[in-house]
Amino acid sequence: MQKVQAGDTVRVHYHGRLTNGTTFDSSEGRDPLEFQVGSGMVIAGFDNGVLGMEKGDKKTVQIPVDDAYGPKNPEMIIEFPKDQVPAEMVLEPGMQLNLNNSQGQVVPVVVKEVGEAIILLDANHPLAGEDLVFDIELVEIVGAPSRIIMP
Template structure:
C-alpha cells in the first residue's frame, strides 16, 4: 500500500470548514475529487506535512491556524481599478468573484469588495486568508 511522500500524486476529497462549522469548500459538493502533486505549491507546506504518511482510504481531520492555511490577508493584494476596465456582460457588484490576468498570464481570482463612483476595489487575497480552518480529507489514490 503506497503512502504519501514528497512528489506523490494524490487524489483526495476534502471539506474545508470555518470556525463556526460552516463549509467553505468541498470537493464532495462538486462531485469531483482534487488531484495534486505533493510539493507543487497547490497546498501550503504545513498542510502537506499533515498528509505525509497517509494512504488510500485514510481519513483525517486537520486544524490549521490562518498562517498555516491560506495566510494572513496582504494589503498589497487589494487593488483599486477603474470601472471602465470592467466591460462585457459581467455584472460589477460587491461580492462578485472575477478572474483577472496576473503578470505571468495566469488567471487569478479577485473579489469585488467595494464600488465607489468609478473606482472598483478588488481583493486578490484568498477568500479564506486570515481564517483558521479545519480540513477533513479522505485519500482516494496515491501514485
C-alpha cells in the first residue's frame, strides 16, 4: 500500500486539541482537509505527522510549540492609543478585533488590557506558545508526484 511522502496531496480528518484536552479545531462534520505535504500549507508538526501513513491509518501526534505556531513573541504585543477607538466601542479583555497595518493588511488581535490611555493588543497567533495534539485519520492520498517503484 502507498505511504504518504513529501509532495503528496492528501485528505485527512483531524481533531486538534491543547494538552489540557480543550478542542480548538476539528474537521468533524466537514469535508476532510486537503493539502500538499511539505508545501507549508499546514504547520510543520502536522506535515511531519502524516508522513509514512497509509490510507485508513489513524494516529495521534504530539506537536511541540516550535513545530506548531512558535512561542509567543513579546514584540507582537501592541500599545494602542485608546483615543483612536470609537467612543461608543466598549472594549473588554479577550475581545477579538481587526487592525489594518501600514500596508493595509488586516491583522487580527486580542484585547489583553484596557487602560485609561492605552489598550494592550496581542497580535500573536491564538495558538502561539501552545503544544498541540492532533488525532489524524488519512482518508486518501489524492495525488502524488510520479515515482519509480522498485519491485
